[in-house]
Amino acid sequence: MHEFFMRRCLQLAAGGRGRTGINPMVGAVLVRNGQIIAEGVHREFGRAHAERELLWKLEPANQSARSARFGALREICSTDALYVNLEPCCHTDKKTPPCTDAIIKSGLKRVVFGMQDPNPSVCGRGLEILRASGIEVIGPVLEDECRRFNRGFLSLQEGRRPWITLKIARTRTGKVAHDDGSMMKITSTEQNAWSHEFLRARHDAILVGVGTILTDDSRLTMRACSGERVASSQPYRIVLDPTLRIPFAARVLNDDLVSKTIIVCMPEADSGKKSELRSRGAHIVECSVQDGSFDFSELWRLLTTPKNFFYGISSILVEGGPRTWDAFRKARMMDEEITLVGE
Numbered sequence: 001m002h003e004f005f006m007r008r009c010l011q012l013a014a015g016g017r018g019r020t021g022i023n024p025m026v027g028a029v030l031v032r033n034g035q036i037i038a039e040g041v042h043r044e045f046g047r048a049h050a051e052r053e054l055l056w057k058l059e060p061a062n063q064s065a066r067s068a069r070f071g072a073l074r075e076i077c078s079t080d081a082l083y084v085n086l087e088p089c090c091h092t093d094k095k096t097p098p099c100t101d102a103i104i105k106s107g108l109k110r111v112v113f114g115m116q117d118p119n120p121s122v123c124g125r126g127l128e129i130l131r132a133s134g135i136e137v138i139g140p141v142l143e144d145e146c147r148r149f150n151r152g153f154l155s156l157q158e159g160r161r162p163w164i165t166l167k168i169a170r171t172r173t174g175k176v177a178h179d180d181g182s183m184m185k186i187t188s189t190e191q192n193a194w195s196h197e198f199l200r201a202r203h204d205a206i207l208v209g210v211g212t213i214l215t216d217d218s219r220l221t222m223r224a225c226s227g228e229r230v231a232s233s234q235p236y237r238i239v240l241d242p243t244l245r246i247p248f249a250a251r252v253l254n255d256d257l258v259s260k261t262i263i264v265c266m267p268e269a270d271s272g273k274k275s276e277l278r279s280r281g282a283h284i285v286e287c288s289v290q291d292g293s294f295d296f297s298e299l300w301r302l303l304t305t306p307k308n309f310f311y312g313i314s315s316i317l318v319e320g321g322p323r324t325w326d327a328f329r330k331a332r333m334m335d336e337e338i339t340l341v342g343e
């Protein structure tokens, strides 16, 4: 039973994918007599946490016509249980007060959680505070699924960098492109659909080297996706381009998603071209190069620091090409490697 409601939390949490930035994706449900009577989601970086959104909905003034039909929903019952896939927070960040306060104040008597929050300012303390106030705390429930689901957030907390997946498409004979370097169609329609839905749609950003832009002119968008992620939260597109070789005609600079294009270059790169790229709507991130590669720790700091409407990136799908894969492997900057073998 606990697993069933925790899965619903994860399903709801996925609604925040691509919008929660460096925050975790969190969903919450309130269960009474085996039925879900209210739900909450952390929808976007800086907005209410899932538990708060759920409790807010219970306040009489905020009840929609539909939820008001559950007359009893107005008050928390002693049998109600709050399910949430991440330990409730107990600290005040810049935008949101502690969820533990709201839970205690609501009168809830039972909380079921999916995993402990690795954030050092929470890390079990949220659970302790709830227990100390007499709330029954149950969990972790579906811990492995919850950790896997929020692997980007965990990677930022525990490894200080985004989760990195390398994706490679190759033929049975090991080719990744034609001999002249031009793009080779390798994967099947089914493989493409799978990689859009399970790879592109499940990372905050897709990264390539400028070589791939020059040869393939990739769009780097999430397409043909029937899954949980909505079109308005397309992943960012990151191009590693130290000296700004990207042509102005590149697709990633000429579609509706140009504001999702991040070009990483050296501070010394042509300032005129930087300005022109910015004026076209792309983001320029300046990062120093050491021993022929961008300084990854500096790059992760730049990409994980929220600024204005940029909420930070917690997971990256590295799609190539070979020189870029090599740079990531050499620096041991990868958590997962997925190879699709085609004809």
Ligand SMILES: NC(=O)c1ccc[n+]([C@@H]2O[C@H](COP(=O)([O-])OP(=O)(O)OC[C@H]3O[C@@H](n4cnc5c(N)ncnc54)[C@H](OP(=O)(O)O)[C@@H]3O)[C@@H](O)[C@H]2O)c1
Residues within 6 Å of the ligand: 167, 168, 169, 170, 175, 176, 177, 178, 181, 182, 183, 184, 186, 208, 209, 210, 211, 212, 213, 215, 216, 240, 241, 242, 243, 245, 289, 292, 293, 294, 319, 320, 321, 322, 323, 324, 325, 327, 328
């Ligand atoms: N089969 C597949 O899965 C797949 C996927 C993508 C691409 N491809 C193929 O791969 C080929 C292109 O690959 P490629 O190896 O020539 O180029 P690439 O890996 O796409 O881009 C390499 C360039 O990106 C920049 N770069 C990459 N990593 C960097 C780092 N850590 N630090 C600084 N700069 C970095 C450098 O630019 P500078 O040279 O300007 O310094 C480097 O030369 C094409 O034939 C394409 O069709 C195949």
